[in-house]
Amino acid sequence: MKIYNNININNIYDMYKSASSKAVDAKKTNNIDKVEISSNASKINKSFAEYDQIREKKVLDIKEKVDSGTYYVKSDEVAESILKGAFLDKKI
16 A cells, blocks of 8 residues: 655655764764862862871871880770760760
């Protein structure tokens, strides 16, 4: 069975082809990713960097004391920290 219409299939195909190629070109030109970091995130990042510097300084100080034999740990403070940790574990 054949259906004859006044619509030219080639014209429809050409329109579809040109429209899809324009859409592909538009997608290519709009392929720009953008990331914005809030001021709060920047502050957090800066504080992490400062924390790392402080921690590294403390670790180096303790290493020097251990190497020289002058590092002293107060047993009361160690015992208190152990008990606090055990107490917190029970609460959780």
